[in-house]
Amino acid sequence: VRQLDPGHPVYSVQWPEGTDKETFIQWAGICDVNAFDFYPVPPQRWANLARPQTGWPNSIAIVGRMADLFQSFASDKPLMAVLQAWSWSPLNYGKNGYPTIEQSRSMAYDVIIHGAKGINYYGQMHVYSPNTAVAVPEKINPDPQQAEKEFKKSQELNAWFWASFRPV
Numbered sequence: 001v002r003q004l005d006p007g008h009p010v011y012s013v014q015w016p017e018g019t020d021k022e023t024f025i026q027w028a029g030i031c032d033v034n035a036f037d038f039y040p041v042p043p044q045r046w047a048n049l050a051r052p053q054t055g056w057p058n059s060i061a062i063v064g065r066m067a068d069l070f071q072s073f074a075s076d077k078p079l080m081a082v083l084q085a086w087s088w089s090p091l092n093y094g095k096n097g098y099p100t101i102e103q104s105r106s107m108a109y110d111v112i113i114h115g116a117k118g119i120n121y122y123g124q125m126h127v128y129s130p131n132t133a134v135a136v137p138e139k140i141n142p143d144p145q146q147a148e149k150e151f152k153k154s155q156e157l158n159a160w161f162w163a164s165f166r167p168v
Helices: 021-030 043-048 062-073 090-097 101-113 144-165
Strands: 011-014 033-037 079-084 118-122
Touching: 011 021, 011 079, 021 062, 033 062, 043 090, 062 079, 062 101, 079 101, 090 144, 101 118, 101 144
Parallel strands: 011 033, 033 079, 079 118
Antiparallel strands: none
């Protein structure tokens, strides 16, 4: 990448599940800006998720620990946090699957206190066709009529979320 385009910084976002520490360090070493994403809302979803380290909280407080962990991989590089602006499963969790403004602010302050130099948000404000990358819906039903109904419900929830989250 640097040979083809040396004039632009390389930004690497890593999801901290199921990857060994050496891989995180390798990716952090080749980028100019190190970043992580971790989406802790809703907490009940965590029952089946592996955490980067044992004993980590099942709460939004995990993002501060993530910031510390990712800084340890490349302390000489700026760290960005990609925070949650979507629901893993809107049809399953409804409105409770999205972070509240208070949760989002708490996560933002937490990562900044722990050294992040910037924040990005992952989500999509306007979804016009099914987009499983932002869980609108989280999977596409093989029945076309049911798929359309589930997409519309997911769109409604996503629109509700962004109407309230926009001030963040």
